[in-house]
Amino acid sequence: MTSYPLAWNPIQTQTLLGHSGAISVLTVAGELLISGSTDRTVRIWHWGSGELRHCLRGHGGPIRGLGLTRWQGRELLVSGCRFGEICFWDPHTGEGVGQLETGLESIQALVVSSDGSRLVVAGGSDGVLQVWDLQSQQPYLQLHGHADRIHSLYLSQGGAFLASVSDDETVWVWDLVAGEGIRRIPSIGPLNAVALTPDGRQLAGGGVDYALKRWDPLTGKLLGVHPEHDNWIRAVAIDPTGRWLATGGDDYSIWLHYLPHCAPVRVYRDPVACISALTFSCDGRTLISGNRSGGIRLWSVN
Secondary structure (H helix, E strand, O other), X not given: OOOOOOEEOOOEEXXXXXXXXXXXXXXXXXXXXXXXXXXXXXXXXXXXXXXEEEEEOOOOOOEEEEEEEEEOOEEEEEEEEOOOEEEEEOOOOOOEEEEEEOOOOOOOEEEEOOOOOOEEEEOOOOOXXXXXXXXXXXXXXXXXXXXXXXXXXXXXXXXXXXXXXXXXXXXXXXXXXXXXXXXXXXXXXXXXXXXXXXXXXXXXXXXXXXXXXXXXXXXXXXXXXXXXXXXXXXXXXXXXXXXXXXXXXXXXXXXXXXXXXXXXXXXXXXXXXXXXXXXXXXXXXXXXXXXXXXXXXXXXOO
16 A cells, blocks of 8 residues: 655645635536535636636525536536525536426435436435436435435446435435445444445445544445544545545544545645535546635645
8 A cells, every 4th residue: 555644734726715605515527616605606617727607696595416417418517405496507608507396395415427317316304315317307216214314415436326324323325226225334423424436345424423434335344434533524525536535524624545545644724614515626636625614725635
């Protein structure tokens, strides 16, 4: 295993300001960084230059989920807000291109497959997941397993498997092709965030007990516990190359780990507020964090 020295306060390359509420979700598509906030807006940035391309308004509540997909031959940005609204946008022009009437009173999280075949939505406190077909704009599957509010969803590469975490102190792994849960994994305390490695061999989650945990998603075996944080973990991200795993939390810190053994190698410290969202650039060389004050920071990984 490659060994790295533990480094504090690595290089911050940029700060992006504009949101007036906490950053709730971040996603990257090529040169575009897309951020959603409790200020009810979605912003599209050119993350390399820091230029704000578009500010998308129209939601009536805090943004809970973002996803990029292809639909009817075009690239599509999907956004969902706390009050049950799902909107479709052209990510290049910022133009709104439609809405999905879900009938849900609230949305806690959403993910969408890259081909548009599956949109998964976590609603209120009942713990039920709805799976929608974007072509017909109809739900075709409900997944029952969680007993309380779901906080985070993560869709595997290819969109066949889904991981979800909840206040009920469990992680569920779902087979969306078969339409069933394949593994229920108990945890100590509610979990706020979840992620899967690109090869599907590791599942990572963090929550109120301050510790990052890793499991084998197929067997449920606990692979490791990493208690670096001093407060709740709010975000977990794994870079697209599968080398890096990052966690961020209420202690203002971001811990970077080297996979597969999850050795901690760097610590980033936000000088202003708690960490609320994390993602990586497509090449894994830049870590992007969002905080509770609405700031977005870009950090050098290599």
